[in-house]
Amino acid sequence: MPWPSETQRDTEVFGLIDKERERQNTGLQLIASENFTSPDVMEATGSVLTNKYAEGYPGKRYYGGNAVVDDIEALAIERVKKLFGAEHANVQPHSGASANMAVYLGLIKPGDTVLGLSLDHGGHLTHGSPVNASGILYNFQSFRVGATDERLDFDQIRELAIKHKPKMIVAGTTSYPRRLEPQPFRAIADEVGALMMFDIAHIAGLVAGGAHPNPVPYADVVTFTTHKTLRGPRGGCILTTAAHAAAIDKAVFPGSQGGPLEHAVAAKAVAFHEAMQPSFKDYAQQIVKNASALAEALSKQGFRLVSGGTDTHMMVVDLQPFDAELTGKESQLILDEAGITLNKNNIPNDPRSPFVTSGVRIGTPSVTTQGMKEPEMALIAEYIATTLRNRTNPAAVAEVRAKVAALCAKFPVYPKRA
Numbered sequence: 001m002p003w004p005s006e007t008q009r010d011t012e013v014f015g016l017i018d019k020e021r022e023r024q025n026t027g028l029q030l031i032a033s034e035n036f037t038s039p040d041v042m043e044a045t046g047s048v049l050t051n052k053y054a055e056g057y058p059g060k061r062y063y064g065g066n067a068v069v070d071d072i073e074a075l076a077i078e079r080v081k082k083l084f085g086a087e088h089a090n091v092q093p094h095s096g097a098s099a100n101m102a103v104y105l106g107l108i109k110p111g112d113t114v115l116g117l118s119l120d121h122g123g124h125l126t127h128g129s130p131v132n133a134s135g136i137l138y139n140f141q142s143f144r145v146g147a148t149d150e151r152l153d154f155d156q157i158r159e160l161a162i163k164h165k166p167k168m169i170v171a172g173t174t175s176y177p178r179r180l181e182p183q184p185f186r187a188i189a190d191e192v193g194a195l196m197m198f199d200i201a202h203i204a205g206l207v208a209g210g211a212h213p214n215p216v217p218y219a220d221v222v223t224f225t226t227h228k229t230l231r232g233p234r235g236g237c238i239l240t241t242a243a244h245a246a247a248i249d250k251a252v253f254p255g256s257q258g259g260p261l262e263h264a265v266a267a268k269a270v271a272f273h274e275a276m277q278p279s280f281k282d283y284a285q286q287i288v289k290n291a292s293a294l295a296e297a298l299s300k301q302g303f304r305l306v307s308g309g310t311d312t313h314m315m316v317v318d319l320q321p322f323d324a325e326l327t328g329k330e331s332q333l334i335l336d337e338a339g340i341t342l343n344k345n346n347i348p349n350d351p352r353s354p355f356v357t358s359g360v361r362i363g364t365p366s367v368t369t370q371g372m373k374e375p376e377m378a379l380i381a382e383y384i385a386t387t388l389r390n391r392t393n394p395a396a397v398a399e400v401r402a403k404v405a406a407l408c409a410k411f412p413v414y415p416k417r418a
């Protein structure tokens with residue numbers, strides 16, 4: 001039978017995908033949780049594996065025909081264990097949020113106390129936000145960054161751990177620009193008899209590339225997304241010690257998911273292979289160098305960097321010293337018009353709501369994949385400052401838009417289709 005597309009191609013959706021490719025090719029992508037995947041990762045994602053049902057695990061499937069899929073998933077597991085030095089891996093979580101929920105389901109009980117970083121100080125929704133299942137089902141208590149240095153305060157975390165006696169301590173952040181040392185979390189977890197989970201969703205690529213400490217030797221369980229700095233397909237992954245392997249696998253399937261997305265698992269395997277190449281180390285180092293250069297250039301333009309700078313792929317920018325009237329929301333909107341895509345973000349103790357904010361979050365994984373280096377970071381800081389200074393002047397914003405397009409044309413990501 002002919003495919004319907006042979007006579008009636010869906011020009012609407014494919015037209016929109018072309019538009020999105022154009023947007024990604026011609027603008028600056030500075031969202032800290034995004035990246036550009038390789039053509040190989042996309043090829044695996046778009047492969048025939050999307051057709052296969054494979055409930056279960058390699059060698060223990062509920063359906064037939066899984067010999068090839070078993071080899072693919074086993075390869076993904078073997079690679080990711082080697083990449084991070086882990087005893088056990090589950091590569092099936094559909095996303096970072098699914099990975100985290102599976103860990104809670106597998107290792108603690110509803111109502112148990114968990115200690116994590118407050119969302120408005122850089123934590124993630126799945127670390128106990130009251131609107132998320134984590135906060136609805138478990139008794140999350142939060143630590144916050146220090147009032148003056150805006151960094152994690154291990155004295156405070158220890159005090160809260162002693163007070164609340166959590167079953168689990170969740171380390172890991174979504175908008176925190178500094179290194180996260182795993183040892184102090186381990187020491188506190190041991191002192192109060194808690195499990196330690198480390199969510200490296202944002203920094204997995206930095207860890208894999210040796211640009212950030214690896215928490216795997218210290219944590220009971222490590223979760224991450226494969227689509228952020230690690231530069232793979234959208235998805236999640238869980239690493240554990242052998243002691244928790246069975247509980248984690250059961251919590252992913254049948255506990256919280258049905259059939260795995262084996263096309264995504266194959267693409268994860270491809271991404272793990274790419275992250276094992278020596279060039280990925282250079283990539284991870286350059287992400288951090290670019291973030292430092294961009295942070296420094298932004299502070300020269302009059303912005304304040306939360307915690308004074310960055311040691312990672314991201315920075316949180318306080319807009320108030322640059323312009324007290326300017327909100328994160330307005331900045332995000334006007335910068336989008338200049339072809340600069342980033343997101344509004346609360347600064348610690350922000351006087352404005354999460355929908356308005358006094359800050360923006362900026363990351364360098366995507367522009368680094370494109371091949372941009374320190375000189376381009378100085379240009380980006382200039383384009384951001386110029387746009388925000390001239391936000392009521394459409395001609396000035398259009399001028400920046402043209403400069404952004406010219407810069408991106410020098411660093412093409414996905415060449416246009418013929």
Ligand SMILES: *Cc1c(COP(=O)(O)O)cnc(C)c1O
Nearest residue numbers: 095096097124173174201202225
């Ligand atoms: C992005 C992120 C997640 C969630 O990942 P999704 O794939 O969007 O569900 C979880 N934890 C942290 C720390 C994150 O930054």
